[in-house]
Amino acid sequence: MSLNEADQNTVEKSWQKVLSARKENRPQARDYIEKLFSGVFEVKGDRCFGDDESIITAISWFEGWPVTVIGQQKGHTLEERMRCNFGMPHPEGYRKSMRALAQAEKFGRPVICFVDTPGAFPGVEAEARGQGLVIAEHLKAMATVKTPVISIIIGEGGSGGALALSLADRLIMMENSYFSVISPEGCASILYKDSSMAEEAAENLKLTAEDLRRFNIVDCVIQEPKGFDRFHMDKSVTDIRREISQSLNRLMRVPADRIVEKRREKFLGMRGL
Amino acid sequence: MKLFTEKIDTGISVKRKENTDVQKLHCSKCGKDIIADIVHANDSICPYCGALFRQPAYKRIEMIVDSGSFIEIEREAESKDPLSFPGYKTKIANEKTKSKLQEGVVIGKATIKGVRTALAVMDSYFMMGSMGTVVGEKIVIITEFATLNRLPLIIFCASGGARMQEGILSLLQMSRTTIALAQHGEQQLLHVNVLTHPTTGGVTASFAMQGDITIAEPGALIGFAGPRVIQQTVKDELPEGFQTAEYLYEHGLIDRIVDRRGLRDTLADVLALHVRPETQNVKTLIKEKVDDVFKRS
Secondary structure (H helix, E strand, O other), X not given: OOHHHHHOOHHHHHHHHHHXXXXXXXXXXXXXXXXXXXXXXXXXXXXXXXXXOOEEEEEEEEOOEEEEEEEEOOOOOHHHHHHOHHHOOOHHHHHHHHXXXXXXXXXXXXXEEEEEEOOOOOOHHHHXXXXXXXXXXXXXXXXXXXXXXXXXXXXXXXXXXXXXXXXXXXXXXXXXXXEXXXXXXXXXXXXXXXXXXXXXXXXXXXXXXXXXXXXXOOOEEEOOOOXXXXXXXXXXXXXXXXXXXXXXXXXXXXXXXXXXXXXXXXXHOOOOO | OHHHHHHHHHHHHHHHHHHHOOOEEEOOOOOOEEEHHHHHHOOOEOOOOOOEOOOOHHHHHHHHOXXXXXXXXXXXXXXXXXXXXXXXXXXXXXXXXXXXXOOOEEEEEEEEOOEEEEEEEEOOOOHHHOEOHHHHHHHHHHHHHHHHOOOOEEEEEEEOOEOHHHHHXXXXXXXXXXXXXXXXXXXXXXXXXXXXXXXXHHHHOOHHHXXXXXXXXXXXXXXXXXXXXHXXXXXXXXXXXXXXXXXXXXXXXXXXXXOHHHHHHHHHHHHHHOOOOOXXXXXXXXHHHHHHHHHHO
């Protein structure tokens, strides 16, 4: 099926976004970091078990501000993808990220997160080391960190593993990314006992940037021009830079205690009952 | 006359229905099929082999709190269908009839051996205790209630995770409950979790793992990813007893495993240990608690 045919049908439209979010040549956290920040100093390891390359943490400069950057990385080449565990973090990745959050608060640096994961890794070792617990703790750290947090969903927003990095003061989403409670394939195999019905599930789950903007969960959607990939991303990077810059100008003026309060009001205000 | 006949008819049909449609539960340990009411009258424990069945929320509350002390909040809250997800409305209606509940969690306040506490009890007989907007909102409401009234909060977790049919709005509840609980904690108030079978997915990855004290029931399945998903990923046999309460205890992820019939005593002890000196009548209260502990040991 060609892309044009798909565009005519809404069912396939959501599914096309999912496929687009997973494309190998889609820009990843490292591509954005290279374009947006300078003087990047990467912070490694969780000081407990190891270093998880599926989550990058770094300190760097953004337009005269020192910022903390946290990004989920899937990898482009096969070798890199294996090192990054295909973007599926283990508990040590989230622990490293919590270190970065604590230091951001200590030094008054804003935090910029790039979300791109099919999900936290579902494995025996991950469970034994408390995958659920670290995501819970990471959410709590994001909820209470006394510094501005901006998150950008750049590709796959897969369930709890993505949500951990999405509890932010400002949530931005790329046009062809998705954010969902479960993968369309997982949803289809549970509900319809048939994972080939993923296209229909993708539509029902309302997981596109457009849907999330409508629910007011996402604050801003960045457009992707035709032919957008990691070699042709400058236009969108300019938009992201402007968006981050505007948000930081606003958020950095809010006192540290008040920022947590505002975050709380934002999320608890989403009553939906 | 017509009315009279109708009355009799209705009475009989209801009676027949009860007789032919007795709900039975299957014990996976000893293989027996037992009438649900009998199981639940026995604290939802198999009368033959002692295996634990999932316990309905109101039965749980009855077992844990002081008799007559429970006051429910937000009983009527019910799920809408925010995504217009195909089949969801029908599913909710069926679950309501089947479980006689409005949603997958019951919240309120009560006393346990005289100590006041806020309480949330999830019920896995309602859509496997999955967390949608209403479950999330009720957890937020009871947490805010506990914060405002300076009460400890006990949550009995039982959940298959975030509810698919409410999509991203279910996932959002992980953030919302976390934020509400963080505020509760900042006020130096106690949060105790009791993890019951099953506690998985988005609930494990949010409030179920954020307690000051975490207790679990024996044999309960507790984890982030479901065992089937893990097996498909690793393509290998899972270790024996993987993701059980005992496995988590061995890996240092929970504080204690407590048998269902010991939970009331354990929770009372934990609550008493966290009573602050500024609380009213604290001396008599503490004395009673200490006496109670010694009596039992």
